[in-house]
């Protein structure tokens with residue numbers, strides 16, 4: 192099968208140029224200017240007036256994840272269908288070690304969740320919930336199987352929390368085996384006290400989720416994560432960074448030449464703490480926006496955009512962790528601490544980031560870099576993913592920069608019963624999405640079959 196995408200404007204992390212792109216046997220076979228290779232195409236698409244981009248890489252998703260007394264509502268089928276509709280062709284999801292369980296059990300469980308369901312390609316990070324000798328040993332087995340990053344939590348005491356010694360042991364081990372440590376960097380123990388105190392004072396509404404997880408908790412967590420990584424002499428990747436002072440800690444470390452990386456998420460760039468107040472009629476509407484770290488006051492947005500422009504932030508991932516209002520977020524109607532933490536976003540990341548290009552916040556090249564190329568490089572998928580190189584997987588998005596698209600529940604495929612940006616209209620959307628050469632979405636119609644997505648073994652960290 193040979194496909195020709197003709198007359199498009201190819202956009203990579205570094206270049207913008209007019210060319211034809213040929214796909215053969217699932218790979219990018221040629222990128223041609225004036226002289227075509229003289230081949231016949233089985234399928235030709237005229238992409239004049241549109242961009243041709245490498246497929247999006249979302250390095251932070253939680254599909255079918257047990258959390259907060261319930262399970263995230265998108266499984267690997269609905270979640271990857273939504274990803275595909277939004278132009279994301281690879282996700283990296285988080286497997287979770289059960290307390291006292293093995294990493295092997297966790298990995299097998301997540302492979303079973305994805306098997307037969309995924310429409311796009313997927314990899315796994317592993318969340319380690321202890322640092323016993325056997326877990327440290329198993330980390331090496333996972334790396335050999337292409338699971339080359341481990342997420343550790345400073346938050347959620349009694350659930351996912353690890354103390355500094357356990358984190359440090361995991362980091363040292365990660366250094367030995369070439370793995371990357373991803374940190375949820377919020378000081379979880381004092382946060383727990385703030386939550387207890389707020390509840391004792393009768394504060395139960397969603398806004399108290401934000402008020403009990405202050406910026407200082409994230410700033411000190413980030414600083415501590417960096418210090419531990421510096422002592423262990425390993426790279427560290429700060430996940431879902433939300434706040435100006437946490438970003439300062441990252442910038443300061445990078446200025447000292449440390450291998451510190453960080454991602455932020457669209458919710459921290461486009462939404463603010465005010466959303467957690469809900470409506471005057473129903474403050475509980477704010478539960479839609481309960482995620483961790485919490486949404487911050489709007490002035491943080493400018494800091495994060497600057498961080499993305501300045502390369503202090505390298506990646507925008509979604510932290511897609513969707514829970515319906517009905518039956519899920521409702522668990523915390525009388526107690527904000529029982530609202531399952533997380534927001535939907537796997538489908539709308541590229542729309543929102545392209546809107547930032549329209550607004551002049553980032554360049555078109557930087558849009559491709561932070562949503563595709565940089566996560567592919569950091570997480571050992573490049574150049575197979577995140578590029579338009581000859582020989583790369585033909586994960587390709589044809590993007591119409593001029594069509595308008597409403598980010599409303601009726602237009603989206605995530606299974607959650609609300610839309611975080613309901614009513615927001617953006618300019619730009621994918622018209623065609625290819626995964627390994629197969630057309631999986633065409634003008635909003637799903638063509639790819641659940642189960643076609645393949646597990647991606649990732650290389651060890653090598654930046």
Ligand code: URP
Nearest residue numbers: 375482483510512532533
């Ligand atoms: O609210 C969030 N972020 N839920 C998912 C868990 C995590 O910490 O990433």
Ligand code: ZN
Nearest residue numbers: 375430431483
């Ligand atoms: Zn986290």
Ligand code: ZN
Nearest residue numbers: 251253510512
């Ligand atoms: Zn997460």
